[in-house]
Amino acid sequence: MATAASRSGRRGGGGNDEDDRTAAMRRLRVLSLHLEDPSPSSEAGLAPAACAAGRRRATGGADAAAALAAxxxxxxxxxxxxxxxxxxxxxxxxxxxxxxxxxxxxxxxxxxxxxxxxxxxxxxxxxxxxxxxxxxxxxxxxxxxxxxxxxxxxxxxxxxxxxxxxxxxxxRDxxxxxIDNLDYPGCFAMTELHHGSNVQALQTTATFDPVTDEFIINTPNDGAIKWWIGNAALHGKFATVFARLILPLQGKGGDPADMGIHAFIVPIRDLDTNAVLPGIEINDCGHKIGLNGVDNGALRFRSVRIPRDNLLNRFGDVSRDGKYTSSLPTINKRFAATLGELVGGRVGIAYSSVGILKVSVTIAVRYALLRQQFGPPKKPEISVLDYQSHQHKLMPMLASSYAFHFATRYLVDKYSEMKKTNDEDVMADVHVLSSGLKAYITSYTAKSISVCRESCGGHGYAAVNRFGALRNDHDIFQTFEGDNTVLLQQVAGDLLKQYQEKFKGGTLSATWNYLRDSMGTYLSQPNPVTSRWEGEDHLRDPNFQLDAFRYRTSRLLHSVAARLQKHSKTLGGFGAWNRCLNHLLTLAESHIESVILAKFIEAVKRCPDEKTRELLKLVCDLYALDRIWKDIGTYRNVDYVAPNKAKAIHKLADYLSYQVRLVAQELVDAFDLPDLIIRAPIGMQSEAYAQYTQHVGF
Incomplete structure (x- = not known):
């Protein structure tokens, strides 16, 4: 079913020539759909979803959910x-x-x-x-x-x-x-009190003693105390400690040589008695706003001696006579290789964050279908999900859950490929892609949990309905394994590197290869004809949607490169970067959104079942057009979208939210989350109020 705006768009790409009265009546007809029972879309082939009141009956709803879940x-x-x-x-x-x-x-x-x-x-x-x-x-x-x-x-x-x-x-031997059977519970001691994201500036030292063939691990000042170390407060027996490898008498003039950050295995507790070992001080980081099942602690090392073999020596080693060797020629290359091997943590966080988003959206959508509030005079109350404002809150979020699902599935596949092949190009892609997806998805999920809580009113405030715990436990996902702002800067930096290499005649790596096709486009003016096309077929064309996302990224990349070049002449490289920082963060987010949409579109095309593919296409269209509308100012500023087209995008995004609402039950059921995972009484599939009242003793 097309909106009135999109039907008029099929008549041509020009402006709307209806008088104000006709336009107002048309808008009222569209809005009335939110209070009536319209026929399902003949184009999408979608049946309305079942409401708690039973006023809408889905034909084959369970079958549709099962097919999508499969x-x-x-x-x-x-x-x-x-x-x-x-x-x-x-x-x-x-x-x-x-x-x-x-x-x-x-x-x-x-x-x-x-x-x-x-x-x-x-x-x-x-x-x-x-x-x-x-x-x-x-x-x-x-x-x-x-x-x-x-x-x-x-x-x-x-x-x-x-x-x-x-x-x-x-x-490994x-x-x-x-480690696998938990006989050796351990910690990962990287972050320090004064340094988290800036790992190269860590201050803990590991000084080689050639007399005893040992490294001496030392915390030189309070700022170097290892902080927020998971498993440290209670259960850890070992720690992988990141420290500066110091070789005495190996530097210029016989001074100590700093070989950069390396990782060392340091026992911290006795395996049998669990007593803290000599020279090690452990303190509890205490009660946190979330994740209180994890025992975070702080570690200080006072001249703790470990065998030379406890150096994790894949990228750098020290011989018995104190000579340093490495297959990588510089400190920076060794550091990059070390951090590059630790991207699995970011992959896991992005993947898990999508799972938390699915739980939150499922609870909110099921409750919105169940809860009835107000309605037309002398008629039954309607589901709160029938209100356009509620659809505007939850349906794009539901669509994003699907988009993120396919994007993180792709990320995991790329990570698996990287571990099997050790291909350098794949490693580079995974490093930046994991940074971007982790940052973008966790930030989106953190905001969405709060929206889900608010959308459930007072019942969302009950601890038993989980939003408080989900919000608090997930909140740190934005910080650990790389602060999100820092990770987005890594994405922007890599885009600029690829941009410069392209103009030097180089090739673009796999994740960014769409820029190759956009290099000429972003320098030219948008087509004045296509910028006015407002027909539904055009707006729901994945080629238009993906081109819009990629055009925005290309424009942002070109403009920030020019700004950096300009400001670096007076401010230097660091000052120029800081001057353009918000621009760079927007660039990184735009690029990640382009990747997410591309993977969603590919997933829709791969779907073998026609009905399921149509359902996914509907959700994908909502994701794309909602994101375009939310950044419509950028598209208007460069005349990529004319005013009439912007208006059509807004109307179609609203209408797609309504259509997704009709199948919202099937979409959340397709996540296939058992009650053990949902747990919130208002988010159960049946008898939610009965279960809820039991929690307070009725």
Whole structure:
């Protein structure tokens, strides 16, 4: 079904010549759709979704949800189902709504031990052999309790990942099995009190002693205390400590030589007694605003000696006589290689954040379908999701959940390819793509949880309905594994690098290759004819949508490059970057949105079932047009979109929100999230109010 605006657009690309009265009546007819029962779209072939009041009946709704769920379901869904079933069978391992920090930490560790030792999951083996299945397990564990998902990530992605990715065979032989079966719980000690994102400026030192063949780990000042270290406060027995490798008498004039940041295995507690080892001071970071099942601590090292073999030496080694060797020629290259191997943490966070968004949207949508409020005079009250304002809040968010699902699935596949091939181009793509998706998705999810809470009114404020815990537990996703603002700058920096190499005759890496086709376009003026096209067929054409996203990115890239060049002459490189920082962040976000849309469009095209493909196309169109409308000022400023076309985009985005509302039940059901994961009474599939009242004793 087309909007009146889009139907007029089919008559030509010119402006609207109807008089004001006719236009007003047309608008009223469109708005009236939100209070009536219109016929489903003949183009989309979609049936209305079932409402709690039973006023709308979906034809084949459950079948549609099942078909869509089958397409969304990855090859590792059975693994996730086993994790869900395990926790469902163990009420003693399910996290209650209220508990103390100490109790939550103890429960979280028991959950992890049970998952590994009773359910037989071997996360480190999965990460080494099938990263996609590992991330599926992490998402499922986080569904049971986000603290559990994070604690699992600390143990396996970070502590275990450092052994696999930064160590060599001797380290894997010694530590792999103990990490996998939880005999060796550990920490990842990178962040310091004064330095988090700027890893190259860490101050902890590891000085080689050639007499004893040992490294001496030392915290030179309070600013170098390792801070926010997961697993440190209670459970960690080892820590991978990032420190400056110092070689005495190897520098100029016999001064110590600083070889840059390296990683070292440092025992911090006795394996048998759990006593803190000599020279190590551990303090508890205390109660946090979320993730209180994770025991974060602070570590100080006072001349702690470790064997030379405890250097994770994949990218740099020290011989018995104190000579340093590396296959990489400079400190910067070694540092880049080291951090490049640690991208798995960001991949896992982006992937898990989408899971949290799905839970939040599911609760909000199901409640909006259930809750009735007001309505036409002398008629039954209507579902709050029938209100245009509520659709405007939730339906683009639901569409984004689908878009992010396919984007992070692609990211995991690229990461798996990287681990199998060690291809440098793929590694570069994954590094920047994981930075961008992690930053963009976690920021979006953090904002969306609050919108979901608000959309559920007073009931959203009840702790049992989970929004508070979801919001607080997820909030730190924007900070750890790289602050989002810093990560977006990495994306912008890489885009500028690719831009410069293109003009030097180089080739663009795979993730950015669309810029190759846009290089000429962004320098030219938009086509004055196409800028006025407002027909629905044109606006829902994926070629138009993707071209719009990519055009915006290309314009932003070209303009920020020119600004940087201008300001660097007077401010220098750092000053110019800072002057253009907001511009650079917008560029990075625009590029990531382009990648997300491209992966969504590809997923729609791949879908083998026609009805499911049409449903996904509807959701994809809403995602694309909603994002274009939200940044319509950019498109208007460069005349990419004429006023009449901007108006048509707005109207069509509103109408697509309405159409998505008609199938919202099927769309959230297709996420295939069991009640164990949803848990919120107002988000259950049936008898929500009955379950809710039971929680307060009726």
């Amino acid at each position: 397409y969304l379901r990855g090859r590792h869904r059975d693994t996730q189902a086993r994790v869900f079933e395990f926790f469902l069978s163990r009420p003693d391992l399910q996290t209650p709504v209220e508990m103390t920090t100490a109790a939550h930490r103890e429960l979280c560790f028991r959950q992890l031990c049970a998952l590994v030792r009773e359910a037989g999951v071997r996360p480190l083996s999965l990460m080494a052999n099938d990263p996609a299945e590992y991330f599926a397990v992490m998402e499922a564990a986080g569904g049971a309790d986000i603290s559990l998902g994070v604690k699992l990530g600390v143990q396996y992605s970070l502590w275990g990942g450092s052994i696999i990715n930064l160590g060599t065979k001797k380290h 010694r530590f792999f099995d103990g």
